[in-house]
Amino acid sequence: MEILNKTIEQVRKQYGVAGGILIAIKDGKVLLKECFGQADAEKGKPVDSKTLFQIASCSKAFTTMVAGQLCDEGKMTWDTPVKQLMPDFKMVDKYAEEHVTPRDMACHRTGLCRHDVMRTFVREDRADLVRRIAYFPPAYGFREKYSYQNQMYVALGYLCERLTGKTWEQLLKEKIGDPLGMDMYFRGIDTIEDKNAAMPYAQKDGKIFRVDEVVGKASNPCGGLYTNLDSLERWIRMLLGEGELEGKRIISKEGFAELIKPNVVIPGKPSQPKEMQQSYAMAWINSIYKGKLLISHSGSTNGFNSMVGFFPEENAAFALSVNTVDTPAYSCLKYLLCDLLLNDVEEDYSFLIDIYNRRVNLGPDYTEEEQKDLPLSEEQAKKYLGTYYNPGYGVMEFVYEDGHLRQHYGLMDQPFNSIGDDKFVGFEVLDTRTYRANFTEDGNLWMRLSTDAVCPIFFERVR
Numbered sequence: 001m002e003i004l005n006k007t008i009e010q011v012r013k014q015y016g017v018a019g020g021i022l023i024a025i026k027d028g029k030v031l032l033k034e035c036f037g038q039a040d041a042e043k044g045k046p047v048d049s050k051t052l053f054q055i056a057s058c059s060k061a062f063t064t065m066v067a068g069q070l071c072d073e074g075k076m077t078w079d080t081p082v083k084q085l086m087p088d089f090k091m092v093d094k095y096a097e098e099h100v101t102p103r104d105m106a107c108h109r110t111g112l113c114r115h116d117v118m119r120t121f122v123r124e125d126r127a128d129l130v131r132r133i134a135y136f137p138p139a140y141g142f143r144e145k146y147s148y149q150n151q152m153y154v155a156l157g158y159l160c161e162r163l164t165g166k167t168w169e170q171l172l173k174e175k176i177g178d179p180l181g182m183d184m185y186f187r188g189i190d191t192i193e194d195k196n197a198a199m200p201y202a203q204k205d206g207k208i209f210r211v212d213e214v215v216g217k218a219s220n221p222c223g224g225l226y227t228n229l230d231s232l233e234r235w236i237r238m239l240l241g242e243g244e245l246e247g248k249r250i251i252s253k254e255g256f257a258e259l260i261k262p263n264v265v266i267p268g269k270p271s272q273p274k275e276m277q278q279s280y281a282m283a284w285i286n287s288i289y290k291g292k293l294l295i296s297h298s299g300s301t302n303g304f305n306s307m308v309g310f311f312p313e314e315n316a317a318f319a320l321s322v323n324t325v326d327t328p329a330y331s332c333l334k335y336l337l338c339d340l341l342l343n344d345v346e347e348d349y350s351f352l353i354d355i356y357n358r359r360v361n362l363g364p365d366y367t368e369e370e371q372k373d374l375p376l377s378e379e380q381a382k383k384y385l386g387t388y389y390n391p392g393y394g395v396m397e398f399v400y401e402d403g404h405l406r407q408h409y410g411l412m413d414q415p416f417n418s419i420g421d422d423k424f425v426g427f428e429v430l431d432t433r434t435y436r437a438n439f440t441e442d443g444n445l446w447m448r449l450s451t452d453a454v455c456p457i458f459f460e461r462v463r
Contacts (some may be wrong), residue, residue, distance in 0.1 A: 001032060007336055007349045008036055011329045014353065016203040018328065019047040020322035021229040024337045027315050031340060035229060039198040039323065041208060049229040052185055052197040053321035054305040057150075059225035060283035061259075064106050065156045066171045068255040068282075071373065075163045078103040078258060078282075086159055091132035094140040102159065104143065105152040106282035107263035112149045113139035113455040119150065119437070120410030121394045123188070123216025129156045135392030139455040146264045146280055148299075150222040153283075157221025168221050179248050180238055181230035187224035188217030198227065198323035200303015208324055211303045214411045223301055229319075230306070236317035239310050260295050260312075263284045271355050272335055289338055298330070305330035309338070316341035328356030373417040375403040383422075388445050388459035396445075396459060427429025 011017055019037025023030065035047040061133045079101050082089050091097040096111055104110050114135050120130045133151055140147055144454040157168040164171060165169050169186045177184040185192060193199075201208040217224065227235075238245040243256035250261075262279035270278060275289045284295050293372045296309025303323055307330050310317035318337040332352045339345045388396045398416065399409040405416040406424055416426050424441040445459040 001340075003345055003347070003349070004032065004034070004336060007251065008329075008331055010350060011327060011332055011353065012037065014206060014280075015023075015324070015327035015329065016206045016208040017173040017322055017324045017327050017329045018208050019046060019051075019198060019202045019258075019295070019324075020320065020333070021049070021051065021053060021232070021316070022320035022333055022337060023229060023233050023236070024340050025233070025240075025316065025320040026341050028237075030233075031328045032337070033229065033233070039202065041199070042210070045113060047198065047323075050196050050197070051184070052183070052195060052228050053191060053237075053306065053323060054187065054198075054224070054226050054301060054304045055232075055308070056223045056301040056304055057377065058297055058299040058308045059220070059223045060153050061297060061308070062172050062176060063153055063160070063168070063221045064259050064283040065251060066160050066168070066175055067102055067106070067156060068251050068259050069175050070160060070163060072252050072255050076102060076159070078106075082159060086162055089130070089155070090388060091138075092136060093138045093142055096138065099142065101378055102156055103263065103282065105156045107149050108146050109143045110149060110152055110265050111138035111140045111142045111147070112136050112152065113147050114149060115392075115455075115457075116150055117409070117412070118393050119215045119219045120412050122218055123410070124218055126154060126158050126218045126221075129218045130158045130390045134392070137455060137457075144237060146266050152221065153222035155217055160221075172225070173181075176250060179232075179244055179250050180234050182234055183228055184231070185226040186217065186220055187213065187215075187226070188220070190226070192226060196228075198304070198321075198324070200301075201324040202303065202326050203324055204326070213412070214302055218424070232319040232321075236308065236310060236319050238310070239308075240315055246456050258282070260284050260286070260316050271331065272352065274335075290342055290344060292342060294338065296334075298334075302323060307334045309334070311338075311341060314341060328353050332355065372417075374420055376400070378417050381405060383443075384439055386461055387463040389456055389462045390459045393457060393459070395462075402415045 018041050024032040039045045039047045039051045076275050096389040102187045200211050202211045243251040260281045266278040287294050299306040308319045308322040320333050399406050407414045407416045443461045446456045448456050
């Protein structure tokens with residue numbers, strides 16, 4: 001397919017994408033199944049249909065699938081308060097604590113903003129990660145609005161563990177992977193380097209470079225599944241079968257319908273002008289693309305971007321993943337595959353690259369004042385150096401290096417730029433957003449360690 005090759009080449013030339021996989025099926029037939037580029041650029045290892053890619057937040061649909069299966073089995077319902085199922089679950093908002101349901105967790109309407117940075121600190125202990133939710137202040141009222149929240153998916157996966165006595169990873173293999181014949185491996189549990197696996201990359205100025213994984217197995221229910229192109233084909237065929245593949249049903253039709261039913265409106269609009277009216281179901285986004293219902297979800301993590309989607313009325317589905325972030329690759333390929341399935345392929349997809357460039361050129365969400373990057377003398381820096389503590393986030397340390405503060409937190413080792421008046425800004429490793437900090441007169445710290453700036457976190461200086 002000439003336009004596909006042209007688009008891939010254009011994106012790779014401009015942004016240095018390492019490699020990727022993609023598939024499109026309609027009416028049971030494979031219209032397109034391609035691998036391109038390198039799984040390991042240093043070793044020159046090409047991508048093939050068995051190469052493992054981390055699918056990031058596309059893993060969420062596997063978490064809700066398992067939860068839906070447990071609903072079928074009578075072990076839970078989507079609308080049972082979590083507190084009844086897991087009595088030690090706690091939140092700052094006590095009304096929310098008593099009333100939040102698995103459905104609320106799955107459709108991002110608990111009132112919490114992201115708090116993603118904390119996942120670089122708690123990497124191994126899933127129970128501990130869920131416990132720390134008790135210290136996250138709400139950004140919004142309970143069920144007030146959509147606000148994407150990864151830890152609540154960890155909590156949902158952990159709830160499934162508590163109800164079954166098995167790990168989330170075991171549940172996925174036993175209840176999804178084995179019945180569907182899918183290859184599954186997991187972040188922080190399986191050693192990926194010794195397998196046929198894509199390595200993670202980012203790009204800058206068209207050149208790719210290896211990146212490190214900054215979250216661990218604790219966060220797997222929100223984004224830690226590795227799988228391959230052949231397995232993704234089986235996954236999307238099951239989606240078109242409404243929970244059934246080759247005579248094997250892994251969830252009831254009613255249970256599957258519940259997973260894709262809209263629960264909350266997503267504010268704003270997609271970047272593609274021909275996609276509109278987005279709402280969130282349970283690990284699936286409902287939208288209208290070129291007049292057709294599209295159910296999809298994206299995934300982004302250190303080194304990988306992925307997308308899975310289907311048009312139920314067209315009996316058509318697609319999946320893709322690339323092992324390079326900070327590029328428009330997966331967005332361009334998503335819409336190309338959608339158009340292929342709708343038999344409405346454009347002559348040129350460079351307009352999607354242009355949309356991406358306009359967004360990137362706006363820069364991160366720094367104000368003009370926040371771009372000052374004022375140097376500090378060692379004497380000035382003494383005011384801020386030391387160790388800070390928050391019961392949810394844990395321990396954070398600031399050191400002095402080359403005229404600047406530096407932040408040590410979990411696996412983060414980040415510059416921390418002064419803008420004057422005890423104010424600082426940094427750059428979040430898990431998202432393309434800034435975070436703000438204010439040191440107080442009594443020596444403590446307020447930080448907005450979230451993509452949602454309405455959610456400050458208090459850190460007490462302890463040393």
